Structure formats: structure tokens, C-alpha cells
Amino acid sequence: MGKDLLRGSFKLMKSINRSLILNIIREKGPISRADIAKLTKLTPPTVSSFVKELLEAEIVIERNLGESSGGRKPTLLTLSEDMFHVIGMDVGSQNIKTILTSITGKVIKKSIVPLPAQTTNETLLSLMIDSVSGILDHTKIDEEKIVGIGVGMHGIVDVEEGSSVFAPNLNLQDIPIKRVLEERFNMMVKVENDGRAMSLGELWFGNGAGIDSFVCINVGRGIGAGIIINGKLYHGSHFISGEIGHMIIDIDGPQCTCGNYGCLQTFASGPSIVEWVKKEMRLGHSSLLTTLTKGDLEKVTGELIYSSALEGDTLCKTALQQAGRYLGVGITNVIHTVNPRRIIIGGGVSNAGDLIMDNIIQTVNQRALTNPAKQTEIILSKFGDDATAMGAVALILAELFTSRNTESAVAH
Template sequence: MLGQRGSFQLMKSLNRSIILNHIRLSGAISRADIAKETTLTPPTVSNIVKELLDTKLVVEISEGVSSGGRKPTLLAINSREFHLIGLDIGPKYLRSIATDLNGNILYSKTTEIPTPITNDRLLDFIIHQIEQILMLYTKERDQFIGIGVGMHGVVNVDKGESLYAPSLNLRNIPIKNKLEDKFGLTVFVENDARVMALAELWFGKGTTSENSITVNIGRGIGAGIIINGKLFYGDHFIAGEIGHMTIDIGGIKCSCGNYGCLEAIAGGPAIAERVKRELSIGKKSIITELVKDNFDLITGKLVHEAAKSGDILCIDILKETGRYIGIGLTNLIHIINPGKIILTGGVSKASDFLLESIIDTMEQRVLTASAKNTEIVVSEFEDYGTAIGAITLILEHLFSPASN
């Protein structure tokens, strides 16, 4: 069956991936043109296409234009026939989706992660969410190709293991092994910021850039780095942990134990804390009325709402946050020199107040005129960006020859 791991390995062999990706990128293409454009021999193409037709992953859709002989039959990816599951395991919520091969969302659900939480309880919770999806598609169960997981924190990609999920205070969660044993599907696990970068590369604002950085600014701050069209991991899986870049050596203590980290001064909770401090020394703000003097109810989202209502204190704090983020992005430009930086995450929704400060700060600090023009954009994905990125983990291994 196609959904089983053995069939997945069959499909993702090098030549199959080359052919699949060529069909995907072309939209519709003949066997002869695949052979010409890939340098594979016509018999090799014919044999692999026959296998792909047998699995129904590829279909014959029409006849092309004749160049003198019989009209060629065109091939296309049978995107609606097969499904993927994507999971976003965040600090507070698990977001789950089912999609087709084009990334179109067929099902979505957001569920709060129960507390207190342990490794086993989290795995049971994840399994339950997947079972709910599969129950809706009982007749199409064999059409599910795999499961992608975007996990916050540090992930061992090779083992599919969550090494450290700071917001849940959990370590060494064997996500891949547990889910593959339970469902018999291929499972890939990756850091949430990196899968966001994949979502942008495949379906979002990163499709036109070979070198881009997607920066996730929410409760924490992390980045997915794309170099030459591929994710960059680093030797120990912590590439992109920019939230723990020191911005202010004398700044407040971060959850990681260091002081003045970008995350500690520009993440969602940090924004809320700065507002609380200003209110405690007598600054005026409509946010006091919004929370009825209960400062514990102040969140980054509420600060944005107050700013949209014209609250000067909240506007100023968001602009200050933009300057901190701008310093962090300047450092990224000097280290990696990307063509584009894509902002995502809850804090990025306040881009109407952040973006001008971010760009002004970068223009003041970036070394060269051309680098000052690095494109800064805001993601158009909503809450399911990480989950969409998770399904691209499956697509990348199916369609990208370099991943085999």
C-alpha cells in the first residue's frame, strides 16, 4: 500500500524523485520531454512512469501538441488522490491539518495541549489527534503518504526526536519512532521555525529566493535558514536559534539563563512585561481599562490591540521592539546575507507598528547600500503556517532529488 513506509522508500529513490519533481514543476509533461530534460534514458523514464501510474501518484491527463508524429500523452501529479498530515506542536496548542499534495488544507483543528504534561502524555495526545483525522478518512486510509511534525525547541532531525521543548519543559521525546510504530506511515520531525521556512519556500513568499531566512517571532524567537534552496541545520541542530543572540549584554535574564537575549526583549511575553513595568511606574494607557487593573492579563496581542486604538504607550513599546528586532536582523544580514527575510509568528501580526522601526534600524546599521535593501516581508500564512511547513517535509523527500 502507498501509505506504508516501504512504498514511500520506493517512490523517493533518486530517479523517481527526479521524474516526480519534473512532472510537478511542469504541471503537465510528456515522457519524451522528461527524458530530454533530465538526461534519463527513454526506457528508464517509461519504466518509472509505469510504476508511478500503478501507484496512482501520477496520472495521464491529455494529449499534447504533435511535432509531426502521434500526439504525446501528458503526465501530471495526481495531487488530490493522496493526503498528508501536518502537526504543529507549539508551546500551548497542537494544530493538526490534512492536505493534498498541493498543500491545500482539507481538515484543520487547534487543540490546547493538556497540563500538566509528560513525554508519554504528549505522545498519547498527538496520537489521538492523528486518529481523529484518520477516522474521518477511513475509506481513504491508504491514500495517506506520511506525517510531518513541526516541534518547537531543539530537534534531532536524524532521529526525529525532540531533544528539548522549553515551553513544555520536556526532553528526549521519541516522536518519529512512536508515530511510525503506531501508524505505519513515514514520519519526519523538524524544528517549527525551520518548517515555517519550508512552507515559505514551497508555497509562500520564499519561492523566488534561493537564500532566505524566515524569522518566527512569538513567545520565543527562532529562524529557518534557506541556503541555495535547502534548509541549513548546523552541526548540532541549533542553527537559527537567533532568539538567544545577545542584543543587550546588560539586559534582563532570558529563560535560557543568559542575559539580554533577543527573545527576552522582543518576544511576545517580553512586550507584555515592558508594558507592565511602565504602568507600574505611573505611565497611562487604555490597556489598564482593558484588563480592569489586572496586569496579569496583559499579553503581546492585547498590546497590539491597544496600539491600534491609538494608545501612545503601546505604540512606543512596539516601535522599540521593532528596533530590537532590527538589530537582530542586521546581525543575520551580516552573517548570512540573505536575499529576503520573512517575518512570521504572533508578534509579526503587529507589523503595522514594527516594520518601519525594523527597516529604519537596519538602514542605519547594515554595512553596504545593497545589503540595506534586503527585502523584509511579512508572511501571509495564518495560524497553520507551521503545520503547512510540516507537510512540506514529506513533499521535499518525495520530490526533491537532493534529499535522497
């Protein structure tokens, strides 16, 4: 398929009624034409006409899976997984995770490229290009069938420019991600803050599907959040909505990478958990980690802390429980400010599961203002570590499936 035909297919998908039909097929498929007509309230001939165009463009395919009450079996419609693919990137402070997925979000290929200790704008962009090229080189998928590249980037992102304004954990500023990747790969590129991207991924095909208001919290080397209000992603006036890692919990607390003191992420992020454990070990507290690292504190990692906690190590369990309590305080503040129906937690620290979640839920239950607020649903992300990369994929799908003539899927 050539670029012109591919662009024609994108254009075909962007009208209001086609977008409506495509979203129904994406969410409910395999589905019959008759059921599409009922759900969209479009007339059967109108649905048939649009479906014919989508079938000819190979965006949608037919399957003879239906059951009828007599007579001919209805043909059911589903998206063609072979037609379009998306690349999603999670740019953290330690590595770049890149995934290739089908149009339905099925992961086909994944790679992780480590970042050097001292990273410049040029180094980062070069490694991002190498990551995308590596994914393309190791799959047999026609590059022309790749719709675009979504990027979930930690820190402050100018969504309109597609640039990283400030990446505090890398100490980098003004990285022209969109411009460089579009020039190199000649395809659509969308850039978003990692927490906000993650929330969009949960909205599209995760634990936020069908929920009109929720907050997604990405807890890794930093802590960020994406806020969905009335089914739309909220950015704020200066693109800093969701920066809850820089919510100040203790004005006399430790200094954060942002320059302030006592930010939430100095108490509950992955590195802060590791640093607290190392400090306690230096003070003489016994731990399984002493044996596991042969006394080398620099070998202490979040993964080792988690596995030791599972083995019953008191110090490691305390570290995760304490982080859970601090996260619970931050989440209580979010509940009092946004009052979402659901809180979804993803990122590396979320892998600790109940060891951290029990204390989060307990803290919210103690501190939230009203009984209904105390009962706010708090669950883990469907995607764990891959939540931001899946969100980056959703950035492109949101562009693809949302008509320009309808209300934007992103609120400011």
C-alpha cells in the same frame, strides 16, 4: 490501497529520474510530456516510460487541458491530490496545531489542542497522539493514503533520532517523538526544529520557492530561524543552527527561559511584548487595554495589543515598534553572518504586519554594513501562523520527492 502497494509507490518515486520528473510535475504542472523532456533533458521515450509507471501507480493523473498548434491536444500531467496526504504538526509552548494536507500542500483539515500549564513528556506525547487521531477520525481519507507525520518542535531537536532534546518554553527534555508516533500510527515520522521546518515549508511552497539562500524567522512565544544555503536546509554540527532567539542582545538584559540574560527573545517575542506593556500599565501609562481588560492585566494578550495599536493606542504601538527595532538588530546580525538573499518572517508576532515590519526594515537600513546588505529583502511568510505546520508537511514531502541517490536536501 494496501500498505504493500503504498510502499511500492514510495519506492517507485525514489529513483533519480522519477524524482526529477515528479518535482517538475509538482512545480510546473499541469505540464506536457514534451515539456518535461525539455526541462529534464531526458529523452521523450524515457519520460513516457516513467510517466506510464507513475500513471499506473496513480501518483500522477492526466488532464486534457493542453492547447496544440494543430492536431490532437496534448494531455497534461499533474499530481494526484487524492493519492497521498500528509499530517503536519506545530508543537509550541501553548498548543499543538495539526493539519492534514494533500500532496500539493492544500490544507484539508486543521485542529488546535491547548497544552496544560504544567506539561510532562508523557502528557505532551499523549496530546500529540490524540491530535493526530482526532484529525484522522474527522476526515474520510483512507489512513493508508497518509504518507507520514511531520513535526515542527520548538527548541533543540535531534533530527536523526527524531527527538526533542530540549524544549525550553515547556522545560522538557529528551522527548522520543518519532519513536512513539511511529509505533502508534505505523507511518513515517520526521521531527525538526520549528524554525527550520518553517524554512523548508517556505522553500517548498511559500515565499522561498526558487530562492537559493534565505533565512526564515519564526517569531512567536520564542524566536527561531531556519537557514537555507544553496537550496538546502542547514543544521550545524549540534542541531542548534538558527537559535537566534538566544542571540544575546544585552548582557545586562532580563533573564531568558534558557537561563542566560538579554537574549533577543526577551525583547521581541510575543510574551516579552505582553510583559513590557503590562509593566508600563502598572507604572500608570494609559491605554485602551485598561478598558478592554477591565483593569485585569492578566487578560492582556498579544492580539489585544495589536488590535489596540490599530486603534491608535500609543502604548501598544510603541510596544510593537520597539519589538520591531530589536528584531531589526537581530536580523542585522543574521545578515552580517549569513548574508542571505531574503529574510522571511512568520509566527504569531508576524501578524502585526506593518506595525512591526516597518521598524525591522528601518533598523536594518540604519545598521547593515553595506548598501546592498541594507537592501536585503525582508517579507512576511506566506502562511503566517500556519508557517511551522506547513513546514512540518514539507519535511515529509522532501523525503518523498527526493531521491536517496541524489544529494540530500539537508546540509549539515
